[in-house]
Amino acid sequence: MNDADVDAERPNGKPILEAAGVVKRFGGIRAVNGATLDVREGSITALIGPNGAGKTTFFNVVTGFYRPDGGRAAFQGDQILGARPHAIARLGMVRTFQITKALARMPVIDNMTLAAPDQPGERLLNVIAHPRRVRRREAEVREQAIELLEVFDLARVAEDYAGTLSGGQRKLLELARALMTRPRLLLLDEPMAGINPTLGRRLLDHMQRLRADEGVSFLFIEHDMEVVMNHSDRVIVMAEGRVIADGEPHEVRTDQAVIDAYLGSGTVVEDERA
Amino acid sequence: MILPLGLTLNFFTDTGFWIGVGVLAGIYALVALGLQLNVGYTGMTNFGAAGFMAVGAYAMAILVLKAGFSFWLSLPVAMLIAIGFGLLVGLPSLRLRADYFAIATIALAETVRIIAQNADSLTGGNQGLFCAEGGAGACYNDAWTNLSTTIEGWLQSLGWTNPESLAPLLIVVWLFVVGATLGLRFIQKSPWGRVLRAIREDEDAAEALGKHTFAYKLQSLAIAAAIGAFAGFFLALDLATVHPLDYEPVARQLLGGARRRGGLLDHPRGDAVHRLRPRRHPDRSTAVLHRRPGADRADGLPAAGDVRQAGGDGPR
Numbered sequence: 171m172n173d174a175d176v177d178a179e180r181p182n183g184k185p186i187l188e189a190a191g192v193v194k195r196f197g198g199i200r201a202v203n204g205a206t207l208d209v210r211e212g213s214i215t216a217l218i219g220p221n222g223a224g225k226t227t228f229f230n231v232v233t234g235f236y237r238p239d240g241g242r243a244a245f246q247g248d249q250i251l252g253a254r255p256h257a258i259a260r261l262g263m264v265r266t267f268q269i270t271k272a273l274a275r276m277p278v279i280d281n282m283t284l285a286a287p288d289q290p291g292e293r294l295l296n297v298i299a300h301p302r303r304v305r306r307r308e309a310e311v312r313e314q315a316i317e318l319l320e321v322f323d324l325a326r327v328a329e330d331y332a333g334t335l336s337g338g339q340r341k342l343l344e345l346a347r348a349l350m351t352r353p354r355l356l357l358l359d360e361p362m363a364g365i366n367p368t369l370g371r372r373l374l375d376h377m378q379r380l381r382a383d384e385g386v387s388f389l390f391i392e393h394d395m396e397v398v399m400n401h402s403d404r405v406i407v408m409a410e411g412r413v414i415a416d417g418e419p420h421e422v423r424t425d426q427a428v429i430d431a432y433l434g435s436g437t438v439v440e441d442e443r444a
Numbered sequence: 445m446i447l448p449l450g451l452t453l454n455f456f457t458d459t460g461f462w463i464g465v466g467v468l469a470g471i472y473a474l475v476a477l478g479l480q481l482n483v484g485y486t487g488m489t490n491f492g493a494a495g496f497m498a499v500g501a502y503a504m505a506i507l508v509l510k511a512g513f514s515f516w517l518s519l520p521v522a523m524l525i526a527i528g529f530g531l532l533v534g535l536p537s538l539r540l541r542a543d544y545f546a547i548a549t550i551a552l553a554e555t556v557r558i559i560a561q562n563a564d565s566l567t568g569g570n571q572g573l574f575c576a577e578g579g580a581g582a583c584y585n586d587a588w589t590n591l592s593t594t595i596e597g598w599l600q601s602l603g604w605t606n607p608e609s610l611a612p613l614l615i616v617v618w619l620f621v622v623g624a625t626l627g628l629r630f631i632q633k634s635p636w637g638r639v640l641r642a643i644r645e646d647e648d649a650a651e652a653l654g655k656h657t658f659a660y661k662l663q664s665l666a667i668a669a670a671i672g673a674f675a676g677f678f679l680a681l682d683l684a685t686v687h688p689l690d691y692e693p694v695a696r697q698l699l700g701g702a703r704r705r706g707g708l709l710d711h712p713r714g715d716a717v718h719r720l721r722p723r724r725h726p727d728r729s730t731a732v733l734h735r736r737p738g739a740d741r742a743d744g745l746p747a748a749g750d751v752r753q754a755g756g757d758g759p760r
């Protein structure tokens with residue numbers, strides 16, 4: 171259904187994120203063991219692999235949450251490996267978490283407005299010296315936040331504490347919140363997990379729209395092969411801390427290394443439709 | 445605790461006593477506001493409030509007595525020193541996880557007290573600071589005593605025939621409490637305060653959204669240090685001495701809910717006993733002789749409740 175879009179928006183090939191030889195050890199385990207991958211600008215790239223393949227750990231390393239044990243990574247040409255998470259997020263590469271981090275004792279709307287960039291009121295001096303500017307920006311931000319919440323069906327719980335949301339709603343909130351930062355590249359860790367199919371579709375549509383309208387790129391971890399095969403234009407496969415395959419969905423599906431890696435879980439092999 | 449009260453119950457009807465309690469309640473309400481910012485809003489378990497107070501009070505007294513500063517100039521400078529101390533505490537220890545951070549803050553506040561007790565030439569050691577050279581010269585609170593007398597004059601002209609000597613301090617302290625409460629409420633409601641709350645909820649989430657959490661935590665500490673310094677100044681004016689044992693960083697500062705205004709109150713000695721001490725010694729040089737005897741301090745857990753009831757500044 172979206173294939174036409176995908177063709178029209180064929181990524182121009184320039185990488186937005188380039189990671190080479192990324193290593194992360196935990197004691198004796200090499201959770202990420204020399205992963206090398208590129209994410210192309212304007213692409214929706216899926217990152218797949220069996221449980222424990224190191225996908226989440228890879229996210230944690232390139233977004234600054236874990237200190238790397240080796241390798242390099244550049245975002246839009248800037249070296250990012252080893253930088254602090256907030257600095258990387260400000261460059262425009264923003265991630266969500268597999269285990270959601272809703273700010274429970276804050277209203278949903280505050281979770282959203284918090285994420286907005288360029289709020290002068292986040293500096294104490296401006297709070298005191300420029301209250302009007304702060305309020306004006308706050309009004310703008312609030313409007314954007316409500317719009318986004320509507321997309322994800324969360325507008326009616328905007329004033330509720332985020333802690334009262336269901337698991338799926340938290341997932342959506344986290345995604346919406348990440349979008350509030352106006353990222354250039356979004357790293358989504360299993361965004362669809364626990365989301366009902368209708369909303370899941372809406373989420374995917376929204377990703378397509380952001381890519382088309384604003385050129386936002388996506389790298390998302392996903393286990394649902396139907397989603398991966400139909401909604402991504404590139405698929406990167408990790409197993410045991412390394413990238414074992416990288417290509418268009420149909421190429422990856424028939425890749426022998428991928429099939430081997432998935433033996434036992436069997437998800438890829440089964441999924442021959444679409 | 446019961447015993448001395450049983451002997452002299454009449455202080456309950458003594459206005460001077462209650463004004464003294466009110467001053468202390470105000471001082472600890474200030475401490476509580478700083479803690480509320482750190483613990484309640486930023487999620488930093490800071491047990492070092494007594495350290496901020498001590499640094500503020502000592503810096504003020506030392507600047508006046510040993511460096512020849514005027515009292516009024518010493519206040520902002522001492523506040524800056526306390527802020528500097530807050531940042532110094534924060535820079536290494538904020539990288540620690542919450543529980544270790546708490547331990548580090550207790551340790552640093554204790555360090556301050558121990559230094560105060562031992563750096564005799566600077567801090568007067570166990571005698572504390574009072575006046576220059578054994579009472580012969582100026583005292584650090586002379587400027588305040590003058591202002592206090594002026595305020596007493598105003599109170600008289602308003603019809604209070606014989607105002608209590610601590611009434612001016614009570615008024616000034618509670619003006620500060622109200623000011624600090626309103627000021628903090630204003631900044632906590634701002635986007636800046638929202639970032640603090642996000643840090644309390646989940647520091648990683650805040651970082652992932654591009655917030656420099658470390659810088660915010662330092663700011664939170666710095667503000668608490670500034671407020672703590674003022675609490676220290678007021679305690680020094682109240683007790684008319686700066687003494688190391690008034691600044692014990694006891695963990696029991698945490699009573700009641702951390703987010704509740706007035707929920708964190710305590711008193712270093714806590715009970716009414718020391719209130720019975722003469723407040724202003726006619727001859728200050730003798731003050732040292734009847735400084736609180738040991739029994740004064742053997743009170744175990746203080747009746748912080750007394751202070752709170754008297755202060756009436758928050759639900760339990």
Ligand SMILES: Nc1ncnc2c1ncn2[C@@H]1O[C@H](COP(=O)(O)OP(=O)(O)OP(=O)(O)O)[C@@H](O)[C@H]1O
Pocket residue numbers: 196199201219220221222223224225226227228268
């Ligand atoms: N903080 C940690 N400490 C120790 N080991 C870890 C840590 N984080 C991850 N690991 C280990 O690293 C390996 C990779 O984990 P990771 O979470 O990256 O897998 P994943 O590919 O995201 O799996 P899933 O699809 O199940 O989410 C696992 O063996 C895991 O046990």
Ligand SMILES: [Mg+2]
Pocket residue numbers: 225226227268359
């Ligand atoms: Mg994972």
